[in-house]
Amino acid sequence: MGATVIVGAQWGDEGKGKVVDIYSQGAQQVVRYAGGANAGHTLVVDGEKVVFHLIPSGALHRDVDCVLAQGTVIDPAVLVREIGELDKRGLFDPKRFTIADRAHLVLPQHRVVDELRDKQRGALGTTKRGIGPAYEDKVGRVGVRVGDLLSTKKLEDKLTANLERWAPMIAALGGTMPSVSETRDSYLKLAERLRPLISDAAARVSASLRAGHDVLMEGAQGALLDIDSGTYPFVTSSSTIAGGACTGAGIGPTDISNVIGISKVYATRVGNGPFPTELFGTEGDALREAGGEFGATTGRPRRCGWLDLPALRYAVRINGLTGLALTKIDVLTGMSSIKLCTGYELNGERYDTIPYDDLDHVKPIYEEVPGWNEPIGHCRTMADLPKNARAYIERIEREADCPAWLVSVGADREQTIVLRHPFGR
Ligand code: GDP
Ligand code: IMO
Ligand code: MG
Numbered sequence: 001m002g003a004t005v006i007v008g009a010q011w012g013d014e015g016k017g018k019v020v021d022i023y024s025q026g027a028q029q030v031v032r033y034a035g036g037a038n039a040g041h042t043l044v045v046d047g048e049k050v051v052f053h054l055i056p057s058g059a060l061h062r063d064v065d066c067v068l069a070q071g072t073v074i075d076p077a078v079l080v081r082e083i084g085e086l087d088k089r090g091l092f093d094p095k096r097f098t099i100a101d102r103a104h105l106v107l108p109q110h111r112v113v114d115e116l117r118d119k120q121r122g123a124l125g126t127t128k129r130g131i132g133p134a135y136e137d138k139v140g141r142v143g144v145r146v147g148d149l150l151s152t153k154k155l156e157d158k159l160t161a162n163l164e165r166w167a168p169m170i171a172a173l174g175g176t177m178p179s180v181s182e183t184r185d186s187y188l189k190l191a192e193r194l195r196p197l198i199s200d201a202a203a204r205v206s207a208s209l210r211a212g213h214d215v216l217m218e219g220a221q222g223a224l225l226d227i228d229s230g231t232y233p234f235v236t237s238s239s240t241i242a243g244g245a246c247t248g249a250g251i252g253p254t255d256i257s258n259v260i261g262i263s264k265v266y267a268t269r270v271g272n273g274p275f276p277t278e279l280f281g282t283e284g285d286a287l288r289e290a291g292g293e294f295g296a297t298t299g300r301p302r303r304c305g306w307l308d309l310p311a312l313r314y315a316v317r318i319n320g321l322t323g324l325a326l327t328k329i330d331v332l333t334g335m336s337s338i339k340l341c342t343g344y345e346l347n348g349e350r351y352d353t354i355p356y357d358d359l360d361h362v363k364p365i366y367e368e369v370p371g372w373n374e375p376i377g378h379c380r381t382m383a384d385l386p387k388n389a390r391a392y393i394e395r396i397e398r399e400a401d402c403p404a405w406l407v408s409v410g411a412d413r414e415q416t417i418v419l420r421h422p423f424g425r
Helices: 016-023 076-088 108-117 131-139 146-150 152-172 180-197 201-210 243-249 281-291 309-319 387-400
Strands: 003-008 029-032 041-045 048-052 065-068 097-100 215-218 256-264 267-269 303-305 323-327 337-346 349-351 363-370 404-408 416-418
Touching (some): 003 016, 029 201, 076 180, 097 201, 108 131, 108 152, 323 387, 363 387
Parallel strands (some): 003 215, 029 065
Antiparallel strands (some): 267 303, 337 349, 337 363
């Protein structure tokens, strides 16, 4: 009963797609509540890989209702492409897909500006999917919304006005303006495909909750990329944390029963910004290779490092986590010892959480714990794991003061130890 929110507890790419796919088995509804096609959520089922950027990661279960909620920003071309891919697999049924009329559209000018800005000094290293400029238009109260796709006249007027508004910025950055007529024609064509799916998504989610259905809220990105709580300004432009599920899906805090935070048992980050436990040179390369750490959206190599407990404790606190899903423990097999960052040192003082502005300058305090050599991809219970792997998980639970609900030992759906299920299965 009630909604379970699933969030990234690090800098994104923790394995949200995999965990949402597993927990949505037998659920009635999965809701993506924030972000846009900057996300890349990977599912591996029977050895076959599927990456969703916008479609909720419960979509491979044909009885699950999929909602793209009002907190997301939607690039209709990406969405139509993903719908086409589901259709090819015989999994697209318009009755089980809803796109919020109140969600905002990502427009060509957003992508152009995002790309041009990211070439400048001090760039964030964004995914260049137009996310920042789309949310700027939203909070600037000049955005074009999904519901505007329902009226040709309204769409034409708003697209033209929006493009005119961005024109001076594009000129100043030395870019080329997208053509008004091409944008209009392509968005009108995409609108034809999406119109039957557009409605009041928050009302649909609410009806599901009132009916006592099992509802999952799928976060995108991660706690440290959150616009308010993250490593600002090196963040994304949305509320990625559990609180964002309320505003993003249009539900109340009392509708939420559980919040599960996903963390790798090491750390990664894509793009720029502070990353205290980052490993460089051959150590970083080895972790990247072992974990296949290349972005699911941009293909960029992910920066890799040791698990950062102050960051994880912070994620537990700001999300109100009730459980952890710990992923990619198989990647650490073969390491004689593993380092854990238990705190930071800055100007002679110890920190156990994320400081306001000095994350770039903190020195991680490490403790070494023993590793294991046995491959663990076949393990399906905690008892199957080598003693040291079990001890590592228990140590993380203690340090984070949050119990593990799931341990992932490989990319495939089957390679999972489910300790607790939010819906009691
Ligand atoms: P998301 O954005 O949080 O959904 O994560 P991504 O899909 O961007 O990145 C996670 C990557 O790790 C994907 O390639 C997954 O297939 C893979 N993955 C997830 N869990 C595991 C695991 O336990 N072990 C291994 N080796 N890979 C995993
Ligand atoms: P999932 O949902 C990892 C990062 C970008 C950049 C910053 C801002 O797959 O975990 P943006 O394009 O959002 O303006 O970029 O945020 N970023 C992600 N990193 N996983 C993601 O999504 C990300 N979405 C954005 O690399 O540093
Ligand atoms: Mg990802």
